Amino acid sequence: MASADLPIEILHALDKSTPLLSSEAFPNVKFLDLKSALDRLASREMIRYDTLEREEAILEPEGEQIAANGSHEARVFEVLRKAVEGLTVQELEKEIGDKNITKLGQGKAFKEKWISKTKDGKLQATKDSIDDLTQQQMQTIQNTKTLPDPKVLAELKKRKLVRMEKVITFKLHKGPKFALEIPEEAIDLTPEMIANGSWKTVTWKPYNFKARGADQYAGALHPLNKVRAEFRQIFFEMGFEEMPTDKYVESGFWNFDALFVPQQHPARDMQDTFFISDPKVADPPRAESAEDKRDYDTYWDDVRAVHQNGKYGSIGYRYPWSGDESLRLVLRRTHTTAISANMLYKLASKKGPDGRPPPARYFSIDRVFRNETVDNTHLAEFHQVEGVIADYGLTLGGLMEFMVVFFGRMGLTDLKFKPAYNPYTEPSMEIFAWHQGLGKLVEIGNSGMFRPEMLEPMGLPKDLRVYGWGLSLERPTMIKYGISNIRDLLGHKVDLGFVRNNPAVRLDKN
Template identity: 80%
Template sequence: SSAVSPAGDLTSQILQALDQASPLLSTEAFPAAGFVELKAALDRLASRDMVRYDTLEREEALLEPEGEQIAANGSHEARVFEALRTAVEGLTVQELEKAIGDKNVVKIGQGKAFKEKWISKTKDGKFKAASDSIQDVTQEQMQTIQKTRTYPNAKILADLKKRKLIRMQKIISFKIHKSAHFALAIPEEATDLTADMITSGAWKTATFKPYNFKALGADQQAGALHPLNKVRSELRQIFFEMGFEEMSTDKFVESAFWNFDALFVPQQHPARDLQDTFYVSDPKLADKPRAESAEDTKDYEAYWKNVQAVHQDGKYGSIGYRYPWSGDETQKLVLRTHTTAISANMLHKLASQKGPDGRPPPARYFSIDRVFRNETVDATHLAEFHQVEGVIADYNLTLGGLMEFMDIFFGKMGITDLRYKPAYNPYTEPSMEIFSYHKGLGKLVEIGNSGMFRPEMLEAMGLPKDMRVFGWGLSLERPTMIKYGISNIRELLGHKVDLNFVQNNPAVRLDKV
C-alpha cells in the first residue's frame, strides 16, 4: 500500500527505529527531537494503534556556571593549594591573588584550604602549602556530574545543589513500543466518505483518518466588552424586566435650560459654578428650547415663560426663588452634569401625550450614560462617570411607594437592607440619599440619590397636579468597582487601563434575590 509519511519525517523515523528494536527510549533514539514535535508524532501513531508509549520522568543534574568552572580548573581551595605548592617561600595575599588572577577564588579558597589543612601560615604572615599533594574531591564530583548528569550519592547531590554548584532539571522521555497496527508507514487515509468510493467499492478497503476529538481549535482573538459595559447590560436587563423604556442619551452637550432651569435649579446655585460644571466656549449659546420634530406640537414658548415665572415670581402655589431670571443664562451650553436633563426633556414630552382617559399615561424611563463634572481627579473620582437614572411617573404615587420600589430595584442588584437619609436636591422634595450596609467595608455606603420631583418642575411642563414622579440616580462605576474588586478608578477607565484586564474578566452576574 502507498504511504503518506515522507522519508525522514519524525513519524517515519520512529517507525524505522522501532522496526530495529522495540521498545526504545526517545532520549537515546531521538536525542535532538523537540519535546512537542516528538509527542505530536507519537500521538499521531498511537491514535492509529501503530505504537504505544509510556511517559518517563526523571531528574538530571546540570552544572551551574561555577560548577563548570570547577570541573575545568579545579575547586577554589585546590587552586589556592596549587599556587602555593611551588612557592617554597610562601606567598602574601596580594601575590596569591596575582598568581591565581581571581580575588574571589582566593577569598573563598584559602578559608577552605585551611580547614582541609592543605595550607598554613608562615611566621611573617604569608600563606604556604602544608602538604605535598591533595585530592580535589569537588572537581571529581563536578566532572562525574558533567559526564553522567547524576551522582551515585543523593546526599552529596543535595549538598552540591545547596552550594549552588548544580541544579536539577526534569527530563521527560518516552518509552516507545510497537503496537497492534505497526507498519513501516502510516497507510493513506481518507478523510471523507465520497460518492465515488461508494460506487467503486473502494470504501471496503479504505482506511479512514480517525477523528481527533481532543483538538481544541485555534485561539480566537475576539473582542471583549469592557466591565462597565457588562454591568451596564445587567442593569438594562433589570430595567427592562420592570417595564422601563430606555431614554435616548446621545447628547453630551445640553443647554443650561434642560440641565438646570427646567429642573428648578436656581441660576445662583453653586452646582452651576465653573467649579462643578464644564461650560462650552464655542459655540457659547444654545437655541431656546424648541420642537425637534414635526410631531412635537408643544408650545415651547409657553413652557419657557412658565419656567421663568416659577423661578422668578413663583407659580403653582410656590413663592419661587424671587430673583431676576436671565434668559441668556439658560442658553449657555454645558457638558451635562446629570442625565436628569434628559428625564426633564422626556417628562415635558410626556405632558402632551394622551392615554385612554385623555390624560398623560403612567411612564417609566431609564438611562445609563456618561455625565461630566469638573472634579479633582483622584483614586475614586474622574471628571466624568456613568449615571444610572430611573424615573417613574404615575398618579398618586407616595414616598412609601418610592421606598418599596427601591427595595425591589436594588434587591435585583443583590443590594439589600437599604437605609434612607434626608437630603437636598433643588428639583426633588423630599429628597433621600440611599445607603446600604457594605459587608466588606463594614459600614453603610451611599449607593444613590432619589426624590419626588417638585411641582414647580412638573406643573411648569403641563403635567397634571395629581401625577407624581419620582426619580433616582446612581453611578455605574461604584457597583462595577465593587463587583470586580477594583479600588482605583483609573484601572477601570482611561489610558492606564490594562487591556488584558478587559479581555480576561468574566461576565458579571449580579446576584439576584
C-alpha cells in the same frame, strides 16, 4: 538526525527492545523533536509513553575546571610540592597563572595544613601527597549526574560549583496498533472520499479533542451596550416609552432651572459642569415646530417666580434669579432629567380621556457629561439610566415597591431606602441593595418624587405625582463584571479582546 525519520527509528528501536528509555536510546535528539515524534506515534496508538522527571546535577564551569585540573588548594599544593625550596607568593602565582585561584587555594591549603610558611616567608608543602576530595566529587557528578550524599550536593550548589537541572525522559512501550510502518491517515472527510467510497476503508487520524475549535472572527456588540439592551428590555416589559435623548447641549434653563436647581448650586459651578463657549447662548424655551402651541413665556415666568419669590405653596429660594444664567449653554450634566422635564412639560399639555394629562411612563439611557478629573472610577462621560412614572395618587410605598420589582429584574434584592437630598426631588431616597460578594449594602441608585416647584410651573395638576429614579449604566456593570477601572469599560482605551470575548449579558442571572 533528521526528524522526518525519527518516528520510524523509534518504531524500529522499540521493535528490538521494549520498554525503552529515551535518554538511553536517543540521547542526542533535541527534546522538542523527540516529543513531537512521540506524540505523532502515540496519537495513532502505535506506541504509548510515560514521562519521567528527575533532577540532575550539572557542573558549572568552575566545577568542570576542578574535575579536570583539581581543586584550587590541590593545585597550590602540587606546585609547592614540586618546588623543594619553596616559593614566594609571586612565584606561586606565576606558576599557577591565575591570581584568584592562587589566593583561594592558598587559604584553603593552609586550613587543611597541606602547606606552611618558611622563616624567610616562602610557602612550602608539608606533605608528600594529599587526597583531593573536591576533585573526586566533581568527577563523580560528571559521570553519574548526582552524589550519594544530598548534603554535600547542597553544599556544592551553594559554592556555585554545581547546578540542578530538571531532565525529562520518556519510557516508551509498544501501543495496541504498533507496526514498523506509519499508515496513511485521513485528516478530514472530503468530497472525493464520499464520491469514491474510500471513507469506508480509510484510517482516520484521531481528532484532537483537547484543542479549541477554529476562530470564528466573529463580530461583537460592546458589553456596555449589551447591559443597556437588558435595561431597555426591562423598561419595555414594564410599559415605558423611550425619551428622545438627542440633545448633548442643554440650556441652563432645562438642565437646572426647570428642575428647581438654584443658580448658586455647586452643580452649576465651572468645576462641575462643562459650559459651552461656541455657540454662545440659548434662546429662552420656545416652540420648535408650528404644531407646538404651548405658552412658554408663562412657563419661563413661573420658573423665575418659584425660584425668586416662591409660588405653589413654596417659599422658593429667595434670590435674584437671572435670565442670562438660565440661557447659558451646558453639556448635559450627570443626569438626563432635563429630558424628563421636557417630556413632563409636554405631558402637561396632553389630554387623556378624562380631560387631564394621562398617566405616563418614560425612560432613557444615554451619555451624560461632567467636568471631572479623570481617574479609575471617574470619566468625564458616562451613561445615565433614568425612569419616570407620572400618575395620580402615587405614594412613597408605591415607589419603593416599583424599585423592588425593577431592581429584582437585575437580581438585586433586599433593598433598603435611605433619606437623601436632591434639589429636584422630595422625598429623595437612595437605594441600597445587599451585595453578596462585598458582604455589605451598596448604593445602587437614586430615586424620589419630583418637587411641586418643578411640576406645577409646567402646568401639571397638583395631584399628579411623579416618581423619578436614576442610576449609572457603568456602575452595575462594573459591579457585575468585577471591573475596577471605568476606562476598561468606556472610551477608546478599552481592549478589543474585552469587547470580543465578553459573554452575553443576563442581568437576572449571575
